[in-house]
Amino acid sequence: MATTKEQVWAAADELAAEGKNPTLANVRERLGGGSYTDISAAMQVWRANRQAAAAPIREPAPAAITEKLGELAGEIWAAALELANARLSAEREALEQARHEAEQTRQEAADLADQIAAELDQARATLRQQAEQLAAGAAEIERLRGELAANAEALNAATHRADIAEASRAELQARVEQLTGLLREEQAARQEAEADAYAVRADVARLTAELAASERRASDAEARASKAEQETGQARREAESARFAEQAAQARLESAAREIEQLRRDRAEAEERARKSEEEAAELRGRLAAVVPSDQPRGEQPPVRRARKPKDKGEDER
Template sequence: MAKAVVTQARVFEVAQALTDQGTAPTILNVQEGIGGGSYTTVKRYLDQWREAAPKQRQPVELPEPAVARLMSLGREFWGLLDEQAGQQVEALRASTREEVAAIQTQLDQAEQAIGRLEAEREQADNHAATQEQALREAVAARAAQTERMAAAEAKAGELAARVEDLKGELERAHARQTAEREAVTAARAEAQAAAVEAARLQGELTALKKPRSSA
């Protein structure tokens, strides 16, 4: 399934819709509204929305009587605060700051852990894709090698048949050569015998041509 595309505009839209519904936008419910998305990416855009959101809201104008009443209550409240109450408030503020700092530290650590997990998941996905590609290439290489082996075996068979043919031709040529040598030897011997016979006949002819002496 395709991953949800997280954009600034989409995060702003979902965060504003949740706010209009009276629900505080959080990273989880914004992710749910988008249909997924990286934790760190959604948080970055949501932080930007929170910074820009007060500027987008129009200030609420209270009636003058209500403003006057609030100012009166404020003066009464500050009038009731004494030094001890101020110290308690300051201590509470200090304790609250410490708790907030501790929570923020835990939040930062959690975000870092989430970032590492997302990076590791992305690395694992990339590694899996690389392995899948390598497997496809290995299968293709094996198929090509099989084809080459089949072609080589066929060629080897053709060469073996050709070698057998050449051996037969060589044996036949050798036989012809042997027969030709034997024929040449026989012709040579016959020629020599004919030469000897011719010489003999020539001798006899010469003897016959000589005049006979008187008896």
């Protein structure tokens, strides 16, 4: 809002009434702002009005003096007035010249003051902007610190999960090796049972042949036939027992095979979880390296335990 002449004059009157010098700076401070150019122009009119009000009153010589002095006194008075007017005219010219120079100086000072005030306002605006940027930078630093702490916690959690996955994988590996040993024992038992069954079948065939021969010779050797029949029954019972043993071994072998297959699937899932955990840890390490300042020592980063590479299927079978 522009400052009016009346406001400038009122401020100058207040300062003069308080006994203070109404300078441009004092008037601008009393107004709370404003252009030095406008204030200077209004103050020039104010000072002119004050000088006109304070100027002495010039009147003609009193009638008593004129009557007493007569014509001589009038001539002397006229000469004095002429001399005074001449001197006053010269002083007015000098005063006008000084006023003109003072006006130029005042105008230059007012322009300089306006320029300084504008530069000061710009500097204040720049300071406010820098303060806002500093506050925003501090907030960003705090946010990055929080994100860094969160990333460190996530990295620790991922490392913990990777350790758990590694322990689970090792445990599954031991279980697979144990079941593999059991399977080999079952295979050996099955081979032994097959050998026994083969021997029993051979005995059955042999006894069957002997039974046939005994039946043909039944009429001649009833006692031998009865004995052979008993031996054949025993052989059949042994063959049935061997068949049952073979079926039980086959069932155990199939159960062990299913358990080994389940363990292999569990191991594959554990390896997949370990791989994902390792990828998460690598990603977190990358994000942590991106937000950690370059001047931070590398030794201050939390250690990351890499998951052990799982063995091949062939190595497990071996």
